[in-house]
């Protein structure tokens with residue numbers, strides 16, 4: 001089984017959130033974890049089934065397996081709480097909150113990656129340190145369960 005590429009996962013999710021596609025965490029949770037049908041989930045979030053499967057594939061690849069991706073989804077949601085998109089909808093168009101640039105869906109992530117490196121770095125470092133906290137908490141839980149079983 002392939003190892004989980006935590007850094008790549010966090011970078012991917014942080015860029016999606018800042019770029020305005022913050023819905024993908026909920027969408028992937030419904031699709032991968034709750035097992036909702038791709039058509040239902042895609043419709044709900046206004047994307048195509050093809051896009052939804054593409055997002056799922058990326059997360060699965062970086063997680064190492066589909067099983068791991070299912071376990072990681074709730075953790076990704078937890079560690080990204082409070083991280084807000086930089087790119088937001090304004091009427092019919094997308095606008096960057098940080099610099100006021102008008103953007104399209106296709107260039108939103110590129111814009112964040114190129115123009116807002118510091119914000120992206122801040123988001124990934126918050127997520128990484130929260131992930132460490134989650135890992136420690138899970139280890140403590142495991143130790144408690146093991147000692148209770150003895």
Ligand SMILES: [Zn+2]
Pocket residue numbers: 096097098099100101111115116
């Ligand atoms: Zn900007």
